[in-house]
Amino acid sequence: MTAASVALTRLLASVEMARAYTLAVMLTILGSFAIESMSGLPTLLAAEAALCVIGVLILVVRREELTLLRLAPTTLLFFVVWALASALWSTGAGKSFQGWCALVGVAILAIVVGHIRDTLQTVRALGDALRWMLAISLGMEIFSGLLIDMPITFLAIEGNLAFGGPLQGIFGSRNMLGFIAVIAVITFEVERRTLSVPQAIAVPSVVLAGLLAVMSASPTVLVLAVAVGVATIALSLVRRADTATRPRWQWTIAIVTTLGLIVAFVLRHPIIRMLDAGSDFSTRADLWNVLLDYWQKRPIHGWGWYGPWQTGQYPLNAINYFTDDRHASALNAYFDTLLQLGAAGLVLFLLLGGIALVRSWLVASIRRSIVYAWTPLVLVTLAVDSMFESFTLTGAGWFLLVLCALRAGQSRSWRENIDAAQTGTITTLPPEENHYGGDGQGS
Incomplete structure (x- = not known):
């Protein structure tokens, strides 16, 4: 192998690449409506295709850590x-x-992320991406509804903040914003409970997600909130x-x-x-x-x-x-x-x-x-x-x-013995990253 090939291999196999790749994937997926609205569908498809190619290369470099049977469900x-x-x-x-x-492309991105990040690292990356997306959404709603007092048509933002909603953010519809906000509440709360981010970040994040969920005025948000609340209580009872x-x-x-x-x-x-x-x-x-x-x-x-x-x-x-x-x-x-x-x-x-x-x-x-x-x-x-x-x-x-x-x-x-599933170790992860998933700590 040439020096350039060795350097590329090390880069693709590095923890830094795994972190950057995961964040890039999540920002692209969550921001897909905004990307397509501002730059067109070809730009979005090109970005997702490039991420798929990079992801496949990462899996090839990390192939010794993977098994074919466990590559995908x-x-x-x-x-x-x-x-x-x-x-x-x-x-x-x-x-x-x-x-x-399109279906397979997004699935490939999820499979790559699932193999190069453990559970908490995935939650952390998703939390960071959601914070950016929700903060930008609120900022655009403030700009549209209060500062210029007119809709931003190409982003489907109606500018209703002064009237208390409904808000769409940069997700294209109030129902999509409500759905993303509920996912964000779950993610931010897990971050807060695991102390994986400072409380000064975790608590405002939960508040921001909850606020946007309410102001989306989506009729499905209440149903989702009740369902998640009941599931959380039930899971807590089982865990105890x-x-x-x-x-x-x-x-x-x-x-x-x-x-x-x-x-x-x-x-x-x-x-x-x-x-x-x-x-x-x-x-x-x-x-x-x-x-x-x-x-x-x-x-x-x-x-x-x-x-x-x-x-x-x-x-x-x-x-x-x-x-x-x-x-x-x-x-x-x-x-x-x-x-x-x-x-x-x-x-x-x-x-x-x-x-x-x-x-x-x-x-x-x-x-x-x-x-x-x-x-x-x-x-x-x-x-x-x-x-x-x-x-x-x-x-x-x-x-x-x-x-x-x-x-x-x-x-x-x-595909594996059930006892192995109770050890707290995800076997597909690199050895140096295994310790993040079991104790609720990590970055």
Whole structure:
């Protein structure tokens, strides 16, 4: 090897590169709407493609630390392969393949981050990225709503700060801002509890995220907050239980959760009225009714994967025509998957998220550090938000789903002995970084 090759190899394998790469990925993913709005879609795609190439090179350099079987969750591979196969029967194979490339590109970024950073390092990097994104969002809202008192159209900022909201920030919509803010509250609280950042930073971060969540005026924020709150209480009870009684607690929580979902479905209309989200739900109900009519024509395999809805692509354009709207998604990740990949794809999607949630919940139940609660709480947020939006299938939502699924698989997988999952060591991490994940400390 030449001196330049040796230097490049050392750079790609360095801890400094891992930190910088992770932060760059998260800033790009979280800022994707702003990047596309300011510089165009080609700029965003070029940035993500460059990060994918760099990420693959990092994994190649670190290949001795990895095993092929544990590179990615099996459920993720099945879902991605099925999405690729759907291009064969889609009504637009080229656009379907483009949507698949976007899906795989973000998944690659999540896989790389999941292998070069442990749980707390991931939380720290995400926390830093979220602080920047939320601070910029608040700054832009102040500039638009107070200083110039007019909307910033190209960023979809309406300038409603003087009226108390709703705010969109640099995320394109109030629902997306609310979703990101809830993820931020979870992340910042884990940072605060693990003392991984000074309290002078952690506490204002939580306040900022909570403020933007409220001022987004998103009807889904309250639902997400309740779901995360209940999950946090349940997980705390399980963590405090002794080994003998913990299984009974787990089964009790599973049964209560199932009954709660059934009750929530039966009482969905009163709940919607209580949340004052009737108009939003009416829009969704009309959309879903038309969507299901088209799904029934291809119930098993769907119409082909596109991700965000493509303009002029059948049956997406037909659904928009009959609803007299211009939807860019099904406003529900489960219905979106059902339409595009059929019942088979929905089962794979549910297995991807469900297995990850069970694994991460079990790990968080037995490991002492609070940092392990981050993964199941984020997965709960994704699962609940998927009932109201399709964020989990693209961009930041898909990135977090793949990252959490990978993290859960690293900690508790059929590929390794369960006893190894209780040691607090993530075997895919470099030896010099292993000590960060077990004790809740690190940078």
